[in-house]
Amino acid sequence: MIAQPYRPVTYTIGSVSSGSLPSGMSNMSNMSNMGNMGSMPGMPGMSTMPGMSPMPGMGMGGMMPPQVSSGSPMTPTGTVIPTTAPVFEQSYIENIFRLNLGKVGTFYFTYENNKDWNAKIYKGVLEAAGRDHIIISDPATGQRFVLLMIYFDYATFDEPLLYQYPGVIGNPPTRGGR
Numbered sequence: 759m760i761a762q763p764y765r766p767v768t769y770t771i772g773s774v775s776s777g778s779l780p781s782g783m784s785n786m787s788n789m790s791n792m793g794n795m796g797s798m799p800g801m802p803g804m805s806t807m808p809g810m811s812p813m814p815g816m817g818m819g820g821m822m823p824p825q826v827s828s829g830s831p832m833t834p835t836g837t838v839i840p841t842t843a844p845v846f847e848q849s850y851i852e853n854i855f856r857l858n859l860g861k862v863g864t865f866y867f868t869y870e871n872n873k874d875w876n877a878k879i880y881k882g883v884l885e886a887a888g889r890d891h892i893i894i895s896d897p898a899t900g901q902r903f904v905l906l907m908i909y910f911d912y913a914t915f916d917e918p919l920l921y922q923y924p925g926v927i928g929n930p931p932t933r934g935g936r
Contacts, residue, residue, distance in 0.1 A: 851907070855887030857920040865894065866911040880905065 831839045865880045880903055882894035892910075895902045 851910075852887045852889050852892075854919070854921055855884055855892055857922060858915070859884055859886065861915055861917060861919070862897070863894075863913045863915045865892070865905065865913045867905060867909040868911050869909055877911075 830841055833839065860883060862881070862883050865882075866877070867880070868877045869875065880894055882896045882903065884892060885895055885902070886893040890907050892905050892907065893902060894905065
């Protein structure tokens with residue numbers, strides 16, 4: 759048996775047809791007489807019914823709905839209004855650290871269930887920041903530390919920090935002389 763492409767079924771109700779089948783083909787018993795009614799361009803063995811115009815990239819069922827990104831507005835006719843989403847980093851600690859690479863800070867860590875040292879303080883230049891770690895270096899010795907963020911408590915810096923809040927370009931203006 760040869761697989762046939764999907765063809766929508768049309769029925770005649772009274773004298774009005776629900777499709778555009780040729781005369782004499784108003785019920786399912788005559789559907790087997792259709793045969794190959796014209797080849798689709800570029801698709802050997804595929805056929806199309808009269809009145810249907812195959813479109814490149816479209817299936818036999820007609821036009822595909824447009825791709826719509828979540829939250830995109832649409833007109834009453836169904837046209838999608840393209841919008842561009844603002845691109846900005848979210849306010850996560852690793853992003854704040856990335857904005858302040860090269861600054862000297864004091865980093866406080868707690869290591870639970872450790873008999874020798876429960877809490878530890880590191881002071882150094884912030885060299886890199888990832889999702890789960892930071893790399894700092896001691897300016898006096900040049901020694902580098904890879905510290906896991908799972909143990910991170912907080913950090914202090916002796917100079918102003920760059921901080922970009924989501925949706926705001928640049929640093930917000932400071933109040934008064936504070």
